[in-house]
Amino acid sequence: MKKLILLGVCAAFTLASCVSKKEYAALEAKQKETEDLLNSATVKLNKCLADEAAAQARLEGLREQVADLRKANDNLQILSAKGASNVEKTLESIKEKDMKISRLQDALTKKDSVTLALVTSLKKEVGINDPDIEVNVEKGVVFISIADKLLFKTGSYTVSERAKEVLGKVATVVNGKPNFECMVESHTDNVPYKKDPLIDNWDLSVKRATSVVRVLEELGVQSSKLIAAGRGEFQPLVPNDTAENRATNRRTRIVVLPKIDEFYEMIEEEMKELSEG
Template sequence: MKKLFAIAITGILMTSCVSNKKYAELEDKYQSTQDQLKTAEMQLSACEDEKKSLRTSYESQIKTLQNTNAALINTTGDIATISKKGAENLERSLESMKEKDLQIKTMRDAINKKDSVTLALVTSLKGALNDINDEDIQISVEKGVVFVSISDKLLFGSGQYKVTQEARNVLAKVAKVVNDKKDFEFMVEGHTDTQPISRTNIEDNWDLSTKRATSVVRILQEEYNVDPTRMTAAGRGEYIPVASNETAEGRAKNRRTRIVVLPKLDQFFGMIEEGMKEAK
């Protein structure tokens, strides 16, 4: 995913209408949230390991106390009692286990919530777009990120960046879903094949892909009231193909516009931090 953003930024430095500063901020924010997610997963694993260790220690103390109890019964015939020190150690172990259980539950709840929000988004998108040809629109999820890929033939005329009327109907449905899902922000990416293009108002494939991305973003903002602060436009040119450019069929697959929907991970990690504070 980091490589995807790096290539996007290189293209934008050449022709994208999005400022270098905004792209740098977007990349930094994405990298930061990815690092936080990795840290949270490592903390979750460490908590589970520590819980396992505490349980082993707890079971060992129980066994020792049972053996002591048996020895006392055998030697004195009296009912054995747990020593004060043993009882204190056991109490501390139990308390520590409870804290780790709470931390683990908090992390799992946060991760489950994020997954649930992503699943709800995918379900809404598929429901809204279920009457569109599957070859023209594909919805997928990779590492918690939702991708909506729309074919070139549905959105634009050949070598053009003006959105077709049919595509506006599709964008209206996408806009309705994203307007209802405030926990996401997204990037619209334009992609081309390797066929060179040079027209009066289009310099090359970088230029074409960028103009297509900004055309989609502009319609979402101006016609369907999508908050512009949640959107980024990016031209990816010919450099992220999904098929071979050696065939007409492969080139058609590569000519696409992709909407990358990113969960607002700062909210997700805020929930984890609050839960960790409560566990202390």
């Protein structure tokens, strides 16, 4: 560029001595026009080079994006195949669990049917007209509640003769159900009790429960099917604040239930299989 300008200057001086002022001025104007064109072309060239570099950079970025998209697409195809396999396995697992739950529901339905039949038998045998005797179902368990005054004299744990008649009917029903157990659960009020060899209400409740168990045993109920439980004063039905309420709390419940070990072993086994599945 500099060389071109110098050549132009030299040519101007040379021409100045050879041409007229008018011709010289025209040449000088032409030279300036040429320089302007050259400068403009240089600017455009630089801009084109910059645009080319930017376009090349964008092209490279697009190529990288295309490569990333292809890789992502490949990964999605792999995940889709795995996902389909996992969905199939999940559906199989759900189907298997549904079958196990159905078996559990069938077992519970069967238990409920047996419970209903048991209640019907007990109400028929024991009778439901006596206000001191109740046959009922509580939380899926059959129980016979017998008022304290029917079973024992005050402070005693000797079973009355009248109570033995009722217990004989209970024994008949229980003996007809080989897969059932019988738990005798005795309750007292909160009036302090101490009479040798017993020291408190808890002792009294346990002794009363074992007394009823022994009567049932004498009536033919297998010893292995009998359970004695003393609750003492700790599970009252009503507050022990009146004589009538205390009489309500003094009671013995005979709970007739499926053999717990067998029933819950089945439930636990099914639940274990469900959790492992």
